[in-house]
Amino acid sequence: MFRSRAYFWFVAPAIILMIVILIAPVFVAAVLSFSDYNLGNPDFNWVGFKNYAALMKYSSYKKMFTASLFYVFLVVPISVGLGLGAALLISTLRFGGELYKAVFFLPVMATLLAMAIVWEFALHPVVGVVNDVLRSGCDIGWLHSLLTSSWLGFDPAQSWYGNACADDFPLWLGDKRYALGTIAFIGIWQAFGFNMVLYLAGLTSVPRELYNAAHMDGADSAWERFKLVTWPMLGPTHVFVVTITSIRSFQVFDTVEALTRGGPSKSTYVMVYAMFEKGVKQNLLGVGSALTVVFLAFVLILTITQVWFVNRRVHYA
Amino acid sequence: MTAHTNSFGEFLKHVVLLFGAVIVLLPFYLMISYSLKSPAEIESNTGGLIGSQQIMTDRRCIKEGNPPEQCEMRPIVYNYTAAFKEAPLLRYMMNGVLVTVSIFLIQVVVALPCAYALAKLRFWGRDVVFGLVIFCLLIPVHAIALPLYIMLAKAGLTNTYAALVIPWTISVFGIFLMRQFFKTVPDDLIDAARMDGMSEFSIVWRVMLPTAIPALLAFGIFSIVAHWNDYYWPRVVITGDRDLMTPPLGLRMFKSDLDGNEYGPMMAATTVIVTPLVVAFLLAQRRFIEGITLTGMK
Structure with a gap:
């Protein structure tokens, strides 16, 4: 009868699409990573591990791994920390919490590519607002002495701000010392509201009684209550937020492609951008596929670590 | 704890959160503000949020051979019409x-x-x-x-x-x-x-x-x-x-x-x-x- 077979028609399209669109590409990438395949040329050779060896050998790929890892190590702790901080402040506010929440969530919603372009204008070395504001701070005595620590008796010329005032402020995206940090700043700006929302959800699930119990045990200061109750009870949220932020920041592309194209001198040459440049722009699909495989391995390691943590460490209840 | 320290704490929290909100909103403010202002105002960072909206001349329009009086418009009109014209x-x-x-x-x-x-x-x-x-x-x-x-x-x-x-x-x-x-x-x-x-x-x-x-x-x-x-x-x-x-x-x-x-x-x-x-x-x-x-x- 039709009924007994209905499941087949319900499940088959999804299975076929999963296999063709999600699983087959992984194998295609794995196979092509051992070749010098390119589009437009029907012949290609098997080159063994040459593509992988290239990833180990050339300095541009070393710079790629450095840039990607550095970006992740900048964005993850700061955006998680800011997310947690914002959530803690907002959840204890008497009024206005909803408003801050909406404001901090705005960057998550807004088209990242578009906002990256706005940041690029804001960070423009000559006409940009950021350097404009920083420059005008140099002429305000108390601000200058605060930011250069000269009010503590330090020499202003020793500080970053004092130097920048005397000389000039950075080119930000155009300077290889600052470019990756600037891209990371935009990443943090975009991501921390997302983490904040996850932490706010986590905070509502901390039982009130635990705070009373901690109070009875003599945990009087807010810091002690945080250390004894809030932080450990947020365990599952921590694992979750850290993993998802790591995976996402590992996939950074939009800001790099639009603002720096991996430069200056490959300082922002992150993995997904390298994949795009080698595979799509330069039609070096063998190398691009090898990059894809390495990238996939990184992400799977992150995900498996998360699952392992969730199963092992964070069961308090 | 007294009510006094409580409201001081509340005040501090607002100061910190407001500072964060200013940074978060900065690009949104700039985006809207730049979209309203004339090129000169953008370059010199003047004119506040909406600029002075003085009539400006569209140079490209003149180059295309239109009479000058047709090429005069307010910056806000210029920016938005150009956005729809130059890019589809x-x-x-x-x-x-x-x-x-x-x-x-x-x-x-x-x-x-x-x-x-x-x-x-x-x-x-x-x-x-x-x-x-x-x-x-x-x-x-x-x-x-x-x-x-x-x-x-x-x-x-x-x-x-x-x-x-x-x-x-x-x-x-x-x-x-x-x-x-x-x-x-x-x-x-x-x-x-x-x-x-x-x-x-x-x-x-x-x-x-x-x-x-x-x-x-x-x-x-x-x-x-x-x-x-x-x-x-x-x-x-x-x-x-x-x-x-x-x-x-x-x-x-x-x-x-x-x-x-x-x-x-x-x-x-x-x-x-x-x-x-x-x-x-x-x-x-x-x-x-x-x-x-x-x-x-x-």
Whole structure:
């Protein structure tokens, strides 16, 4: 009868699409990573591990791994920390919490590519607002002495701000010392509201009684209550937020492609951008596929670590 | 603790949060402000939020041989008309709507029956299929972009609407989410429908779909926001054909065409692209936050 077979028609399209669109590409990438395949040329050779060896050998790929890892190590702790901080402040506010929440969530919603372009204008070395504001701070005595620590008796010329005032402020995206940090700043700006929302959800699930119990045990200061109750009870949220932020920041592309194209001198040459440049722009699909495989391995390691943590460490209840 | 220290603490929290809010809102403020001001005001950072709105002359318009009096306009008019004229912004927006809506509809058509079967029907291999769904959840989209691009190129599909939509037709996350939701629907409801002689097919679309509206709404917000904002995939499969570009890709092309002096029109285009989602978010914050944090489960 039709009924007994209905499941087949319900499940088959999804299975076929999963296999063709999600699983087959992984194998295609794995196979092509051992070749010098390119589009437009029907012949290609098997080159063994040459593509992988290239990833180990050339300095541009070393710079790629450095840039990607550095970006992740900048964005993850700061955006998680800011997310947690914002959530803690907002959840204890008497009024206005909803408003801050909406404001901090705005960057998550807004088209990242578009906002990256706005940041690029804001960070423009000559006409940009950021350097404009920083420059005008140099002429305000108390601000200058605060930011250069000269009010503590330090020499202003020793500080970053004092130097920048005397000389000039950075080119930000155009300077290889600052470019990756600037891209990371935009990443943090975009991501921390997302983490904040996850932490706010986590905070509502901390039982009130635990705070009373901690109070009875003599945990009087807010810091002690945080250390004894809030932080450990947020365990599952921590694992979750850290993993998802790591995976996402590992996939950074939009800001790099639009603002720096991996430069200056490959300082922002992150993995997904390298994949795009080698595979799509330069039609070096063998190398691009090898990059894809390495990238996939990184992400799977992150995900498996998360699952392992969730199963092992964070069961308090 | 006294009330006095409490309100001082509250005050401090507001100071910190306000400082954060200023930084978060800075680019939004700049975007709107630049989209209203004249080139001179943008370059000198003067004019406050909306600029002086003095009549300016459109140099390009003069170059095209129009009489000068036709080329005089206020900066706000100049910026927004230029945005729609120089870049086919309307076309980009239409493409964006077409692509995001088709993706969402196909995702639902594929995922809903599958989720229903996984949640409510008993059949041989069900656990295997569910295992496959969970496995596919682990595959990050960026990792399969390159092989997918090769497959689409081999099929001659790059630079088509199909290329923009096909990779997203299957949402394993959607299947997973809907399955979890259908698990909570009482079996009695389905049995009653079967008693009434409904086919499994009409149970999916006439019984399960209406019960799933809240979950679908959250998933829809997630899907539409993700694909309206997506830049990576359109950048890979659309090369040069402007008629197919989605808003972020179109904006990127606009940026590379700039002769350096067109910040105003550029920011006007940015504002037009960012506004729909931001306004929708402000109108239905709770739903949006729910929908987007769903990715958390991914």
